[in-house]
Amino acid sequence: MSEAPAKLVIATRASRLALWQAEHVRDRLQTLYPSCQVSLLTMTTRGDQILDRSLSKVGGKGLFVKELETALLDGRADLAVHSLKDVPVDMQSPFLLSVILERDDPRDAFVSNHYASLDELPDGSVVGTSSLRREAQLRQRYPALQVQPLRGNLDTRLGKLDHGDYTAIILAAAGLRRLGLESRIRSYLTPEQSLPAAGQGALGIEIHESRTDMQAWLAPLADPDTTACALAERAVSRVLGGSCQVPLAAFAQRDGNTLKVSGLVAEPDGSRIIRAQASGSLEEAEQLGERIAHELLDHGARAILDKLVAPDAAS
Secondary structure, three states: OOOOOOEEEEEEEOOHHHHHHHHHHHHHHHHHOOOOEEEEEEEOOHHHHOOOOOHHHHOOHHHHOHHHHHHHHOOOOOEEEEEHHHOOOOOOOOEEEEEEOOOOOOOEEEEOOOOOOHHHOOOOOEEEEOOHHHHHHHHHHOOOOEEEEOOOOHHHHHHHHHOOOOOEEEEEHHHHHHOOOHHHOOEEEOOOOOOOOOOOOOEEEEEEOOOHHHHHHHHHHOOHHHHHHHHHHHHHHHHOOOOOOOOEEEEEEEEOOEEEEEEEEEOOOOOOEEEEEEEEEHHHHHHHHHHHHHHHHHHHHHHHHHHHOOOOOOO
């Protein structure tokens, strides 16, 4: 490895959760390289600014990374820290997803001030979620509930719940845990109830592909198990052209030396959900993901995708 870095700048979104994630990486780097000065460059992205429309209508999850990538390009930052589920699966040159860190709880969480679980909610209850993936699975399993869009950062979403705008909301468990808000979780949704998004609960670090020095410095942060799971999940999404317009889920778990991978594609109203599963070795993670994606396509996902990503789909 090249000699230890003297100074590193981490580009991050300005939300409380994004700052926690960047500070976590900063602390890990300072433990690895005690003499290194690690600082944060906080930025507000287009995804943070547009809160009156769903992500599927305004350009998808890539809106959360573009400004950070500009900082990597112009040299203001050496690395950018992301929630992996927000990182586009078709990352293009000159950017590189350098490492994937150990995953926190990948499940979705049920949050309510009055009820302990989805099963307890009275018919007609309003449930908020930012995700078409969650919405489709909720609509299929609980057709008597009203599922409404919910945007904003974590504190904003919880505030809307506390204000009475929603009976319950569904959030990623990892974000609540990282911010010390685990007590807000009334119950966890199993992957059978709500299959997670590709990469949910994991952090990814993006760099400029020319920075071989950064690749070497960051390598000790990589978690092999999480990386294998994430590669499989992101392969499902990549083959299917995963975007915020499509209710798409992919989830992998290690079981001994075996990787078990599940995927689904759904109609947004939950009227049809197509599922597929596969198992194999950790070394064939991406191939497993690709196999699942093609199985989903063969069983009807192609028609759903063609309809949802048509040029007039967002109108």
